[in-house]
Amino acid sequence: MAEDLRLVELTLFCQSTDQSAGIVRDLICVKTHLLNLKVGSARGPTGEAPPVLISISIPCDVSGATISDNLSRSIDHASIHTVLFNTLPTRHYTSLEALADYAGNLVLQTSKEVSEVHIELAQVDLSSVVDSISLETTCARDGVLRTGRFVLKNLRCLTSIGSEPLQRHTFCFDVTIQKNMDLSHPFDARALAESLERDFEESSFSTLEALTNFVAKQVLLALGQADDVVTVVGGSPNALTPGDSTQLKITRCLADFPEEHIASNDRTNCSSSCVSLADLLASVLPNISTLTPKHTVAIALGSNLGDRFANIETALRLIEQPNQLLANMDADVAVSVINTSFMYETAPMYVTDQPRFANCACLIETNLEPRTLLRLLKKIETTVGRVPSIQNGPRAVDLDILLYDREIIDTRPEDQRETLDNLVEELVVPHPRIAEREFVLRPLADMIPEFVHPVHKKSIRTLLDDVIRQSNIDFPMLKVIPFADYPITEIRQLPGIDQVPSMGKYWSTRCSNDIQRPTKVRLMATLNATPDSFSDGSVNNTLSAALTYAATSVRAGADIIDIGGYSTRPGAAFVSPEEECQRVVPVIQAIRSHEDQDVSSALISIDTFRWEVAEAAVLAGANCINDVYSFTGPEYPLTEASAEHLLKMREVARKLAVPVVLMHSRGDAGSNKDYNHYKGGVQEGVRVELGERVEAIIKGKGGVRRWFIIVDPGIGFSKTVEANCALLREASLMIANTARNPLAGYPQLIGSSRKSFLGTILERPDIDGTYKGRKTQPKERGWATTATVACAVQQGASVVRVHDVQDMRDVVAVASAVWSFC
Structure with missing residues (x-):
């Protein structure tokens, strides 16, 4: 493929050039053919990432170079090509839009003479549903992608037309979609093509006109944006070749389907929690008016x-x-x-x-x-x-x-x-x-x-x-x-503000536009001071046992001890806030009083979703709050009570000035696993829902400082086995530095240790049936946990939450050494 990648085509359109009018009709086209790039989760028929055809066009004025034949008056297209060739294959892109954004900005950074870049991308050999998916867009000097044009080439659907509804044929369409670019909500054209295939399974039509109109309508309803425009060109079976049969071309927007548009908005704009968190917060916050302009x-x-x-x-x-x-x-x-x-x-x-x-x-x-x-x-x-x-x-x-x-x-x-x-x-x-x-x-x-x-x-x-x-x-x-250092020992009261704790310890992460990597992957040891946790209930629920686990974990290399007093496993017994405090606060105080200074000074996290417990635990000596419900409490879908809960948790965290781990979940850990209404599936669902909570927590008066936030995708909570694997496999995409990603840049915690989805995987037989699978108890999933921890390190996780610190320390050490050079 290297010979294709070296092809540079210079195309000049100089006729009728009017420089005084500011019209530029010259283009430099840099073509790179069939790069094997990882874009989203797309896979071809062989299971490999489908190749991507890339073409870059740069509008310019070449008159200076054509007249003087002076290299300094020319755009260095060779350097542009070299940068594209060497850099593009080194990354994993969340979507075609992300690839276009990165390629366009790469050209703009390489050549200061370039003011805008036209980009054409095409994924080929995708599936049996569609031959190729392409994107044409423009990246300007301000770094923003303009309106784009997606084309689904030879989209196939099996249906019937006419008087023989039982006689089904494959009909083919070219679908062109004109839409605004939004990197935070990329367009999953492949998923759209596959959903259209399902829509046609039970369909039949009397006319080609009705069938073509149905394709346009389904595409627009899936997109859900009023500004989107769809053009569909279709014909009878396998008939996109001119002369084979009659073809029909129609152009539609959502305004052409008013009733369906309203119904679609009722379905798709309603998030999984039915009412947005922002609306819920607005309903419980006091209405404050200001007399003077801000x-x-x-x-x-x-x-x-x-x-x-x-x-x-x-x-x-x-x-x-x-x-x-x-x-x-x-x-x-x-x-x-x-x-x-x-x-x-x-x-x-x-x-x-x-x-x-x-x-x-x-x-x-x-x-x-x-x-x-x-x-x-x-x-x-x-x-x-x-x-x-x-x-x-x-x-x-x-x-x-x-x-x-x-x-x-x-x-x-x-x-x-x-x-x-x-x-x-x-x-x-x-x-x-x-x-x-x-x-x-x-x-x-x-x-x-x-x-x-x-x-x-x-x-x-x-x-x-x-x-x-x-x-x-x-x-x-x-x-x-x-x-923050707790408990507070030195009082320094300043006018009108709460006591600020000293802050002697900190963790660090390298700044990067690629996979974000910490300077050190931190180990969070899991200490469940409960009688009924899924993995180690009743093991560490006595003070002596808890203290032994904490000391052993610190000496084995734990960076922080996460202490919980209320199990979040499905069906766990209710525990009152008072009882939860009675379980965790003595453990924290005992650790702080330990004779070994390394143990007594260890960082401690309190695993709770209750503000009373969080406050009591931190004042007793904890340094961090780990909330599985990201401040919204256990109710799902979210309610006004969820918003009130968030405001109280936010107030406590802001006052205490401690880091907070915000995890994605949807109520009961074993329920609410459907993310089909998100175009990007579970990845997009977690990013949107957790991002909404993070934004509500850090922004506005009384918000928590951004630097105190650690995000957790919630492996094992409200996700299927396949969804958990997808989140692990592409965890870096959750915090990728893409425009309008609400989780961009946040340090990430991954907690997969011993969880039930690992047990489900271990029960499955081999593909050839030689191994029948086996049932496992949580404590038997150490090796399975090892695989997920290594994956988390590869994906740039800042923290991994584990039970077996000694074994996982070795995994983290080796995985970090392997991936630190990438």
Whole structure:
């Protein structure tokens, strides 16, 4: 295939070129034929990933190169081709849209002269249902995919037409779909083709017109978007070859099927919980009106002296207390933190001989004017402990206004604006050095990647890409999760805010646009202080046994102990919050009092979905909350009670400032396993449903800091065996850095240890019947767990939750060594 990949075709359309009118009619076409790329879960008839045909066209003006024959006036299409050839096969793409997005941005990054890229992709040899699926779209310099055109070539369906309904024939169609690109909800054309095949199994029609119209209608109802347009070209059996028979071509949109459209919306727009979580939250939150207009402001926070993460948390809490810090403020002054970025550890810039920084950013809503807001931030710096130092030198905390709405502000006299050496007590917005600072752009891109900089006229995402390409920093930025130290031993009360715990420990993850990999895969040991857990009920439910397990696990290499007092297995007995506390709090206190310092200082997670238990456990010494219901409680479908539960859990987690593991589930672990109404199946279902909860937890006034969130796809909870395998196999896609993915970039925990789906797999006989399968108890699934843990490491999981720490430590060590070089 290499010879095909080297083919570069230069096609020039120069006739009637009118440069004065800005019309460009020249194209450079870079064609790469039949790359074996992994796109989604698509497999061909042989079980291999179907090959993808790729063609890139670059609109340009070649007149300079044609006249001068000067290489510097030409687009370096050879470099573009080489980059595509070397880079595209190294990744797994969630969809054709994701592949188009990556390929387009790859070309734009390779050649600054290119302003937009036209992309044509085609998957061939897919299945017996359709010959090929292709996508044509355009990627612009702002990094956004434009409207795309999907084509299903030779879509086949078995049905009957006319007076002989029992006589069924295969009819063939070309289906063209014009739709808006949405990377967070990719179009699964293969699944659509297969669902159409099922629709035709019981169908019969009197006319070709009715059959063709039915195809258009079913496609539009599956898409469910009012702007989508479908064109169907069809004929009688195997009759797309001209001259074989009559053909019919129709074009339709959803407006042509009003009754079916309404019914479809009732089905598909209704999520699995019937009412969206956002609507439920709106129904239980008080209706707050403001008398003064609000501004949205982006603020950068940094610290490299003292307790860096606690300093930043303190500053964030003080931001919301302007009346406590500034004199003579109006009563209706308001400042609310409504979003935060991830937290990063970064190398110092400009003055490099100093400690590494903790850096992040937040968005606030406020009615403070810029100068007053600047005064507030300076007062916060002093309150936290910043003292005068050299410019760009060490500081306890540093707060900078990066953006204030879309305004351009410079408070200096006009004759003093030529340099950046006179900014003391002055304000320049947007911050003048945003475009050169990765440690500012990354946090902003976490929150507002598509925001267009008012001065540079580029999106934050594009500015970040520009900086990364030019970066030569030895120490890369690391994404970090800080852990609070509990119980609190040192009291430092500041005006108007809750006590901020010290934060001495943290975990880190490398920043990457590919599979996100932690600097170390962490082991979470599972300590069930219960009499009825599925795997080890009644084993560790005495204080001495629990303490022995904790100490043994820490010495074997556990990074955190997850203590639970309420089994979530199907049919488990109800446990009151009081009894749950009585089971877990003494265990936590005993660990904190252990004579071995390694054990007494170990990180502890509390496995609970109740705010009372979470609060009591953390105050007793836990450092993290692990919630199998991601703050919404056990009710399913979600109700107003679920929304109220979320708000209370969010309040407790925000006040305690601890990491939280948010797991996807749907009520009872053994129920609610149907994800068919999601076009992307279980992957899309988990991403949408868990993403909705994460967004509700981190955004808005009172939200939990983004850097405290760890996501868990909920292996074994409300999923079939096949769905669990799919989630494990493609776990990296759940947190992939694709546009509009609500889970993009979050560290991920995988908990598959000893679960029942492994037992189901082990019961299955071999395909040739030589092995009949065997029944297993949870404790007998160690080797099966090993396979899933190795898979989780390969997929970039940050944490694996296990029972057998010693054995799984070896698995993680070897798997990490194997995959760390990928």
